[in-house]
Amino acid sequence: MSDGAGAIACFSFDNMGEAAEVGTGSLAGPQSRGADPSLARGYPAVFDLLERHAVRSTFFVEGWNGVHHPDEVAEIVRRGHELGMHGWLHEEWGRLDPAAERDLAVRATDALEKASAVRPRGFRAPGGARGAQTERTLIDLGYRYDASLGDGMRPALLPSGLAQVPFVWPGVDGFHYLAGEPPAAPERVRDAWLAVLRRAADRGGLFLTVCHPFLTGVDAARLEALEAVIEAAVAQPGVRILTVGEVAETIAARA
Numbered sequence: 503m504s505d506g507a508g509a510i511a512c513f514s515f516d517n518m519g520e521a522a523e524v525g526t527g528s529l530a531g532p533q534s535r536g537a538d539p540s541l542a543r544g545y546p547a548v549f550d551l552l553e554r555h556a557v558r559s560t561f562f563v564e565g566w567n568g569v570h571h572p573d574e575v576a577e578i579v580r581r582g583h584e585l586g587m588h589g590w591l592h593e594e595w596g597r598l599d600p601a602a603e604r605d606l607a608v609r610a611t612d613a614l615e616k617a618s619a620v621r622p623r624g625f626r627a628p629g630g631a632r633g634a635q636t637e638r639t640l641i642d643l644g645y646r647y648d649a650s651l652g653d654g655m656r657p658a659l660l661p662s663g664l665a666q667v668p669f670v671w672p673g674v675d676g677f678h679y680l681a682g683e684p685p686a687a688p689e690r691v692r693d694a695w696l697a698v699l700r701r702a703a704d705r706g707g708l709f710l711t712v713c714h715p716f717l718t719g720v721d722a723a724r725l726e727a728l729e730a731v732i733e734a735a736v737a738q739p740g741v742r743i744l745t746v747g748e749v750a751e752t753i754a755a756r757a
Contacts, residue, residue, distance in 0.1 A: 509702040510752070511735035511743045512667075512710040513728075514560045514649070515548060516588055516626060519571050521564035525591030532570045541574055544719025549581055551725060555732050560746040562588035562626040562649070565610020572617035579618045584745040586624035586649065587611055595650075596631035604639050611643055624747050626650050626712075630669075637662050647750035657708055657749065659757040665750035667710070673698070674712040675724065692727035696734055703738050708749065 519538050523529040536542050552559055561578045565587060568575050578585050589595055590606040598606070607625075615621040625640055627633075627650035640648060641662050652658070652668035660666055671677045672694065678686040695711060702709040711731070718724040735741050744752070 509699075509706055509738075509741045510708050510749060511699065511702070511738075511741050512560075512708065512746055512749055513552075513557060513713070513732060513735075513743070514562065514626075514669075514710065514746050515713050515715060516562045517592065517714050517716060518545070518561070518563040518567045518574065521566045521590075522592035522628075524566065525564075525593060539720050540714075540716035541571065544715030545574065545577075547725055548713075548715050548719045549577075551729055551732070552583070553581070555729075555736050557732055557736070557743055558583055558745050560584040560586050560624065560649075562586040562624070563614070564588050564592050564628070565590045565606075565613040568610070568613030568615075568617035575614060575617040576619070579620050584624065584747045585614060585618055585620055585622050586626060586746065587614060587622045587645075588626055589628040592628040594629045595627035595636065596629060596633050598633055600633075600635040600639075603633055603635055604642075607639050607643060623647070624649055624667075624750065626669075630671075637664055640664060646754075647747065649746050657753050659753055663754075665753040667708075667746050667749050667753070669710050669712050673710055675714055675718045675728075679717050679724065688721070688723040688727035691724070692730050695727075695731045699731060699734055699738070699741075703741050709735070709741075710746075710749075 519541050587610050590610045623646045630651045632650045647665035649667045652666040655668050658666050678691045699709045
């Protein structure tokens with residue numbers, strides 16, 4: 503994505519509700535309405551932030567939410583954002599055997615489609631890494647792109663025709679806020695992301711963040727840091743702000 507066509511900024515979000523905690527067994531099932539902070543505070547705050555700046559985003563959510571939080575899943579699409587699949591219960595995707603992976607991918611895709619009336623076309627592997635069979639599974643289910651860690655860590659069209667829109671760990675909020683004690687100050691994260699955005703604007707290329715409503719969405723200072731980066735991207739001449747799916751389309755068009 504550095505062929506002189508300018509820079510692209512992409513703001514994406516992962517996870518919804520209690521799915522990951524149910525997946526690890528730390529919760530037995532969904533909590534009562536309003537009990538989960540990411541749903542009660544995180545998602546509304548993120549939606550409001552994006553709306554203030556007229557930015558469309560991509561939300562990768564676990565298929566389990568399509569069954570247990572269908573209204574919240576549908577809200578993503580209703581607000582004009584893109585819905586992507588993020589496993590069933592946030593499984594460590596790269597460790598699944600092919601049969602289990604296919605079963606979970608089918609269940610998650612169908613549940614998200616039923617909840618939102620839109621079939622997801624993008625996937626990001628929980629934990630970041632896809633498995634050896636993932637590309638084939640996604641193609642068979644009609645997916646158009648994978649937004650996991652990728653081959654060479656560069657946007658590309660894979661031999662199967664699946665577009666790859668990878669992220670890098672420093673672009674993930676959890677890389678900064680979960681990596682140490684105390685966690686990184688939001689101002690440091692803001693400044694680091696702004697520096698990367700400026701380099702992308704100067705040289706061309708893709709600037710992509712991965713944030714989580716349960717990490718960034720529930721914390722005012724972290725939200726302010728993300729907002730500063732979004733404001734800078736919106737104001738920067740020559741920077742296009744796209745969803746992950748739109749980035750995938752540009753990759754396919756250039757292939």
